[in-house]
Amino acid sequence: MTAPVVIIGAGPAGIAAAGVLVEAGIRPVLIDEAPKAGGQIFRQPQPDLLRPPKQLYGFDAARAIANFNAAASLESEIDYLPNTQVWGAAHGMLHVVNADKAFVQPWSSLIIASGAMDRICPVKGWTAPGVYSLGGAQVALKADASLIGRRVLFAGTGPLLYLVAYQYALAGARVVAVLETGRPRSAWRHLPSLMSGKATFVRGLYYMAALRARGIAIHQGVELVEVMRGADEKVAALSFRHGRRDAILSCNALAIGHGLKAESQIADLIGAEFSFDAGQRQWLPRADLDGRSTIPNVYLAGDGMSVRGSDVAELTGRIAASALLVDAGYAAHPRLSRDRRLVERSARFRRGLDKAFVYPHAQAASLPDEVTVCRCEELTAGAIRQAVLASGETEINRIKAFCRVGMGRCQGRICGPVTAELIAVTGGVPIESVGRIRAQAPLKPVPLSELAKGLS
Ligand SMILES: Cc1cc2nc3c(=O)[nH]c(=O)nc-3n(C[C@H](O)[C@H](O)[C@H](O)COP(=O)(O)OP(=O)(O)OC[C@H]3O[C@@H](n4cnc5c(N)ncnc54)[C@H](O)[C@@H]3O)c2cc1C
Known part of the structure; x- marks a missing residue:
């Protein structure tokens, strides 16, 4: 057969x-x-x-x-x-x-x-409880009818940013603000291409207008600086740079995403x-x-x-x-x-x-040394830079072998993109020559007890 x-x-x-x-x-x-x-x-x-x-x-x-x-x-x-x-x-x-x-x-x-x-560019303090990926925030809403918090801040880039913020506002969350990273002036240069998306483009404008109509601030062209924790160790605020201005917004949950x-x-x-x-x-x-x-x-x-x-x-x-x-x-x-x-x-x-929603690669490459990049192996941006400088290598799987980045439960699915940016800039090579973390089985965590059932 x-x-x-x-x-x-x-x-x-x-x-x-x-x-x-x-x-x-x-x-x-x-x-x-x-x-x-x-x-x-x-x-x-x-x-x-x-x-x-x-x-x-x-x-x-x-x-x-x-x-x-x-x-x-x-x-x-x-x-x-x-x-x-x-x-x-x-x-x-x-x-x-x-x-x-x-x-x-x-x-x-x-x-x-x-x-x-989700694709995420980390920010200092992003591992605080209460920080979710944008997609994760939406999964909580769609699948579990739950909000990730009552006062939610949305930050990052990509069409999902405005959609999920809008869905949260409709569901009764207090959306503190939407902070879009990237450079809006260059984004408007791409207006004719965006308009070719017709209904999808109009929907994007609608979500933005509906958020503004509810009094929700939208700041574009921001740079995320630090997730701040409260006395309970959970996320309490986000600091960011908008032009020459430094600002802080308080929240009790933060959703971050930089495209898919x-x-x-x-x-x-x-x-x-x-x-x-x-x-x-x-x-x-x-x-x-x-x-x-x-x-x-x-x-x-x-x-x-x-x-x-x-x-x-x-x-x-x-x-x-x-x-x-x-x-x-x-x-x-x-x-x-x-x-x-x-x-x-x-x-x-x-x-x-x-072109309008660009992954913030320059920000990823210039993350402060102390920022955690690989959560599974608890590796910082500094440790990855050090692995590149000490080894003289710039191929991502070689760097993985030297410092274990991408070797944990997520298999590099989350930390891979930012690790590649860090390696490229530290090693002075183009991003494409860094390569990608090779997939390894098991692709996602699988309990050994489940695998054992197959053997019995
Ligand atoms: C979290 C998230 C939320 C999104 N929400 C929206 C939205 O609200 N509106 C919108 O326009 N777009 C949304 N998108 C974009 C969305 O990906 C596309 O619009 C569309 O769903 C893509 O369709 P697809 O069939 O290619 O993949 P998907 O719809 O992603 O379907 C892929 C399927 O493959 C399954 N799968 C993946 N890996 C495995 C595996 N190893 N084993 C078994 N099954 C597996 C997944 O469970 C999933 O059901 C979202 C994307 C993400 C990541």
Whole structure:
């Protein structure tokens, strides 16, 4: 019996890919570590915390419902494995674990639609209790109907910054302010590209206007300086620089995020080639226009291939599944040409977003020596600089070997981007020559007791 086609990720990309395969008469296995389909944008609440879609997903409510209906209609036509995490991968097999057992899932073809995660530039004191990633703050709201605090400050960059602040304001939090890092004057130069995003661009403006209408201050072009703790050791305030002015805002929770980074470790474990994307300032698995990776029978889709948002995720999910069909001798999906055109058309908007919401790399590279960068191994910016200076090395995996940066539970998924910036500037080399932290299994922490169940 030949192994099945496997899709990793039940977000917009994975669901769209599954739909195309089912239409062609193929029964794929769909794996997702989340309990329900929807991915990040359409993350579903806990069963006892259900709320109306309009309240949960705002302007995206209709799309969320369509996505859930699509997932529900596929359930009898696919082998859906929710609550199941892929922690290792090799050619033809995935190592997976769920609450019942650990097992090896074979595949004949694989579509990786594993989405994205927060990218954060640390700031002095960011490890204080009460500091969350922007995405984490949104997960608390969507999945758990919880706020991360009552007086919440939002800081960073990227479209999610304004969206999550707006969602918190609607949910009853006191949003202290929104502090956007970066340089707004250069951002306006990219207005024509941003306007090509039409409805998405207008929504961004709406969130900003709605925040201002509630009296919430928005400061753009700020530099974050330090998270300050109260007597209880929790976050109590954030100091920042705005032009020549130094300011402090008090809060009891802080959400920080500087855009997203592709969850590309599975492609890495399987041996796919990567290239450095200067626009997104991150390493991405290489793929042709239809999502074929550099490994035969391995396809990429959605934010895990390149961070381009949920509309493009859905399109690239369908395109990757169509490429798989063609390679297996089936006819291409009838919407292929249209989907390709739509992806092409979205490129201008994406370039505008990449330029308007830039990762604060200069700030990352100039972090004070005492700032913690790698939380798992408790390593500071100074320790990483010292490892570069003492060894004379500038390749990130070499530096990892010297000082253990990125060797802990997060596997460099959080500290990797800032470590690369620190190495590049300390070693005086271009960022792309630093490379990326190679993925290692287990990709995420897996309890040994769960793995042991697979052996018994
Ligand atoms: C925290 C967060 C919140 C976001 N919120 C919004 C929002 O509100 N609005 C918006 O427009 N965009 C949002 N985005 C952007 C969002 O990523 C895209 O809009 C869209 O969801 C991308 O679709 P996708 O199918 O590529 O990936 P996703 O929707 O991210 O789906 C990927 C799926 O893969 C699963 N997965 C990943 N790794 C593994 C693994 N190892 N094993 C098993 N399963 C795995 C995940 O559980 C997830 O369900 C958010 C992104 C993040 C990171």
